[in-house]
Amino acid sequence: MKPSILTRNIRRGWQWCFQTWIAPSLRHTATLFLHWAASANDPSAASGKWKEKAMDDFSSWLAALPDTGPDGEPDPQACDLYTLLTEFAALRQEINLQTRQQRKTLRSQTELAEQFGRIGEQLDARIAHLDQIRDALCQGIEEKTAAAFFDIRDALVRGEKATRSVAGKRGFWRRAPKGIDTLAEGYAMARRRFDHALDQLGITPIVTTGRPFDATCMRAVDKRHVADSAPGIVIEEIAGGFIRAEKVLRTAEVVVNA
Known part of the structure; x- marks a missing residue:
């Protein structure tokens, strides 16, 4: 159909x-x-x-699009x-x-x-580790370099102490050597400059005289009895000690009251 x-x-x-x-x-x-x-x-x-x-x-x-279709009929x-x-x-x-x-x-x-x-993340960790190594190396070099000059400070302290002792022995028949006060002040000035240089590195001298003996940073090389001082108190410093950020670089050699 x-x-x-x-x-x-x-x-x-x-x-x-x-x-x-x-x-x-x-x-x-x-x-x-x-x-x-x-x-x-x-x-x-x-x-x-x-x-x-x-x-x-x-x-x-x-x-x-055009509104009208194409000409002719579409192909079925x-x-x-x-x-x-x-x-x-x-x-x-x-x-x-x-x-x-x-x-x-x-x-x-x-x-x-x-x-x-x-x-x-691994690179950041490596960089942080290298920074720690660099800081440790720099710190070690600084400490070794500064340690070579600790004896110089001891010499300055002994010189200041000796000149002030000589300057203090004055009497009616005894006069202090000429210029001894200036020499003592020169020793003190040199010591202060030395301490300032150490402070730039974060290194500070250990205060010992007049304080209780501390085995963590002091070494007792002798004992003496002083009547006006309590037992166990440091009465004299033989060699200075130094500390940096709670790390003892050199222990102080001291004389303790018995």
């Missing part, structure tokens, strides 16, 4: 609408979707603006159901392929970023 004229006209009208409006609309929508899938890493796409752009492009495309064989399904299957396969490729790329980028992060 042959279809009626009305049925053929309806079918032809549907085919014309499909070829003119529906099929191009589907292709254009698929193109927009592929464009979104390829640019998923774009910050503007990640923020959801791709939807607005896709709607604007689709609206512009619809506005550009131009687009059948098999061709439509084939194109949709190919489109789906292409979308799946693009999606898999995109996911693979994202995973690779994520793994690379994590690897760079781990390398950065």
Whole structure:
């Protein structure tokens, strides 16, 4: 039974609408979707603006279409159901392929970023370790260099002590040597400058005389009894001790009251 004229006209009208409006609309929508899938890493796409752009492009495309159809009647064989399904299957396969490729790329980028992060952490740890080694080396060099001058300070202290002792022995028949006070002050000035130089390195002399004996930073080399001093009090310093940040660089040699 042959279809009626009305049925053929309806079918032809549907085919014309499909070829003119529906099929191009589907292709254009698929193109927009592929464009979104390829640019998923774009910050503007990640923020959801791709939807607005896709709607604007689709609206512009619809506005550009002619209001009237092409001249002549459409060919009924131009687009059948098999061709439509084939194109949709190919489109789906292409979308799946693009999606898999995109996911693979994202995973690779994520793994690379994590690897760079781990390398950065290891590099920071290495740099911190090298800084510690450098600080330890500098500290050791400074301490060894300063230790070579500790005996010089001891000599300055002994010289100051001796000159002041001589200057203090004055009497009616005894006069102090000429210039002894100036010499004593010179020793004291040199000692103060020496202590200032040590202070720049964080090194300070250990105060011993008049204080209780401390075995952690002092070494008793002799004992004497002094009536006006309590037992265990340091009454004389033989060699000075030095400390840096609670680290004893040299123990002080002292005489303790028995």
